[in-house]
Amino acid sequence: MVKWLTCVARRTVLTTFERWASTLAAVSLLAIASIASCVLAGQTTSGTSMSRSKSKPFCTGSPPVQKLSLGDYDVQAVINRPLSMMRRCMGRTGDEENAVKMLTAFVRERSFAWPTTGEPEQVVGYGKALEVILELSVIWALPLWFHVDLLPAAPSVRLQRGRAILLRPSMSSLLGRQTHEIISKYQDGYYMYTNFLMSTVFPLRPPSKSFAAFLSTRSGAVQEQIFRELSSLFDSLSPKPRLVEIGSMPKMVRNLSAMDWVKALRSVYSTRGLSINKSDLILASHGGSIKAIDSLFVSNTAQDIFFHTIWWFVQAMGSSVSSELRLSVSNIPEGAYFQPLICFYQVHTTYNVLLASINKAMLSAKARLTIASRLDNIRSVAVEKLRAYSKLSAETRRALSSVVESMSTVIWPEDDFGRPGGFEQYFGKPYNGTDSGFYAVWEWSRLQMFNRDSQAAATTGDHVAAAKIFALVGRALTSYNPVLNVLSISVAALRPPFYYGEGTSAMFYGGLGVIYAEGIFTAVDMMAHLLNEGAVMAPSDSADTRAFWNASWCYDVREAEMTFPSLPALDVAYASYLRFKHEASDLRLKGLSEYSPEQVFFATFCHCKCWTDMLKRKNSQVCNITTKNFSPFAEAFSCSANATAKQCAYV
Numbered sequence: 210m211v212k213w214l215t216c217v218a219r220r221t222v223l224t225t226f227e228r229w230a231s232t233l234a235a236v237s238l239l240a241i242a243s244i245a246s247c248v249l250a251g252q253t254t255s256g257t258s259m260s261r262s263k264s265k266p267f268c269t270g271s272p273p274v275q276k277l278s279l280g281d282y283d284v285q286a287v288i289n290r291p292l293s294m295m296r297r298c299m300g301r302t303g304d305e306e307n308a309v310k311m312l313t314a315f316v317r318e319r320s321f322a323w324p325t326t327g328e329p330e331q332v333v334g335y336g337k338a339l340e341v342i343l344e345l346s347v348i349w350a351l352p353l354w355f356h357v358d359l360l361p362a363a364p365s366v367r368l369q370r371g372r373a374i375l376l377r378p379s380m381s382s383l384l385g386r387q388t389h390e391i392i393s394k395y396q397d398g399y400y401m402y403t404n405f406l407m408s409t410v411f412p413l414r415p416p417s418k419s420f421a422a423f424l425s426t427r428s429g430a431v432q433e434q435i436f437r438e439l440s441s442l443f444d445s446l447s448p449k450p451r452l453v454e455i456g457s458m459p460k461m462v463r464n465l466s467a468m469d470w471v472k473a474l475r476s477v478y479s480t481r482g483l484s485i486n487k488s489d490l491i492l493a494s495h496g497g498s499i500k501a502i503d504s505l506f507v508s509n510t511a512q513d514i515f516f517h518t519i520w521w522f523v524q525a526m527g528s529s530v531s532s533e534l535r536l537s538v539s540n541i542p543e544g545a546y547f548q549p550l551i552c553f554y555q556v557h558t559t560y561n562v563l564l565a566s567i568n569k570a571m572l573s574a575k576a577r578l579t580i581a582s583r584l585d586n587i588r589s590v591a592v593e594k595l596r597a598y599s600k601l602s603a604e605t606r607r608a609l610s611s612v613v614e615s616m617s618t619v620i621w622p623e624d625d626f627g628r629p630g631g632f633e634q635y636f637g638k639p640y641n642g643t644d645s646g647f648y649a650v651w652e653w654s655r656l657q658m659f660n661r662d663s664q665a666a667a668t669t670g671d672h673v674a675a676a677k678i679f680a681l682v683g684r685a686l687t688s689y690n691p692v693l694n695v696l697s698i699s700v701a702a703l704r705p706p707f708y709y710g711e712g713t714s715a716m717f718y719g720g721l722g723v724i725y726a727e728g729i730f731t732a733v734d735m736m737a738h739l740l741n742e743g744a745v746m747a748p749s750d751s752a753d754t755r756a757f758w759n760a761s762w763c764y765d766v767r768e769a770e771m772t773f774p775s776l777p778a779l780d781v782a783y784a785s786y787l788r789f790k791h792e793a794s795d796l797r798l799k800g801l802s803e804y805s806p807e808q809v810f811f812a813t814f815c816h817c818k819c820w821t822d823m824l825k826r827k828n829s830q831v832c833n834i835t836t837k838n839f840s841p842f843a844e845a846f847s848c849s850a851n852a853t854a855k856q857c858a859y860v
């Protein structure tokens with residue numbers, strides 16, 4: 210039925226690195242594709258929208274200034290920051306010796322400064338190790354172990370408290386794991402790598418005996434375990450979130466008391482966190498995060514966790530400081546992937562809000578309104594479907610449909626956060642130093658954030674607005690924030706093959722429409738666990754919760770997991786297409802005139818589900834399994850009656 214598709218579907222075993230590298234490479238390249246030509250040209254993008262026949266950005270040297278109701282909005286200043294950071298990271302300019310001096314001075318007096326000779330050895334407890342992890346994530350925007358956000362709760366999520374601390378898995382563990390595995394497969398690879406970094410980064414601050422001993426004898430094994438357990442969270446297709454009171458955390462994470470959590474959180478949130486106490490809630494978007502923290506804090510000493518976190522920081526920064534290390538990595542087969550991935554991850558972690566703002570400036574107001582209107586169509590159909598799901602209890606149907614009905618969908622930030630100088634107040638002044646290397650601009654961006662938070666310069670509203678913008682989360686192009694009830698969409702989803710500005714409505718609903726619907730059902734499943742057949746989101750010590758999707762609804766239980774969220778999402782997107790399609794423009798495509806608009810809808814869906822690994826093998830298992838369980842697909846391609854037998858029954 211689908212032999213004509215570009216992607217030939219077949220069973221392909223992908224390694225973790227191949228899956229991750231393919232995904233992040235695709236996401237990162239799509240997200241910055243529209244500004245890449247300007248980076249290479251040393252120019253910047255303007256606010257001019259894309260032409261109807263081109264998919265490339267319009268580059269110019271003139272700085273566009275837009276008028277807001279509250280004043281001028283300098284688009285050029287917004288654009289320059291992520292482009293400058295990306296350009297410096299991809300280049301090999303900069304004074305390595307000066308970068309090491311800056312890094313050494315930066316860590317001095319910080320909690321994550323590596324222990325050095327001449328200083329008394331300190332006894333490190335698990336609480337101290339937690340403080341370092343949280344400080345790097347919250348204050349310095351280096352979420353090595355996990356992302357942490359203190360957020361006010363939206364009324365629509367029915368949380369029993371007015372706020373919650375949201376923990377989300379960090380892709381740093383995936384990057385760290387694959388770097389470690391690649392280095393370790395070479396004879397004495399990790400030993401040589403460790404010695405090289407030590408000789409590069411530590412000359413001005415020699416490591417203490419205990420820290421040096423850890424690096425030479427235990428760091429490899431500790432690092433392998435931590436990277437493996439944290440990165441394995443991304444293998445789960447349906448993570449089970451957990452909502453726990455801080456006072457109950459010691460039951461789930463041994464070796465950390467409730468006061469350890471309270472003290473660590475207060476220390477990183479300064480004025481915003483002074484009132485944090487044991488009754489506050491921690492919401493882990495992936496319940497496995499809590500389990501992984503417990504496992505790692507039980508199987509390793511506090512000192513080893515403390516030392517590893519510092520060593521992880523050194524590795525993250527060392528790769529940006531040493532051009533020789535980068536050159537060595539680029540010479541191995543997997544190396545071509547690493548520099549763009551590392552650079553994009555650094556830029557996205559720092560400036561995801563500004564990257565989204567750049568994309569917004571490239572789309573006309575009409576295009577943005579059309580996208581928003583069509584996505585709203587899909588959400589309204591999803592609400593209708595949820596209200597009619599007979600396999601759910603009446604109370605669950607009401608609760609879940611109410612959450613989706615009240616859900617906000619966010620792709621772009623409001624220009625300048627809605628006030629003159631809003632972005633500059635949040636991100637600080639642009640870098641004005643003379644050092645042309647990446648580390649200098651990275652440190653500057655972090656110090657600006659540090660000053661902002663220590664002076665309480667940004668409002669809670671700014672932090673909430675930033676938290677609504679998409680952040681990298683594994684393979685997905687959407688992410689759901691269960692505290693804010695916000696579904697965020699990556700700007701990477703606004704590029705082919707997911708979205709075509711001049712595409713037909715069949716292409717829109719089969720591409721971006723399905724992606725958005727998948728995000729909705731991922732959110733529905735998350736909220737089903739958190740509400741657990743109740744009317745409010747209440748903390749619980751039990752890991753036993755009720756999922757939205759039940760494997761028993763499908764004839765082949767082995768394939769049931771792979772049908773979610775794509776199957777209910779395909780159902781909603783197709784129903785939305787049939788109801789809201791634009792008949793006048795939904796014409797047959799040039800070169801594909803033998804295919805109906807309905808067939809183009811499914812072709813777009815399957816094209817978006819096609820992944821290519823590093824060996825150029827193509828895989829579209831999700832397309833095959835999902836369409837096999839969806840009757841309208843068989844009808845569109847006039848398949849035999851046998852093709853519709855034994856499908857999932859989930860409505």
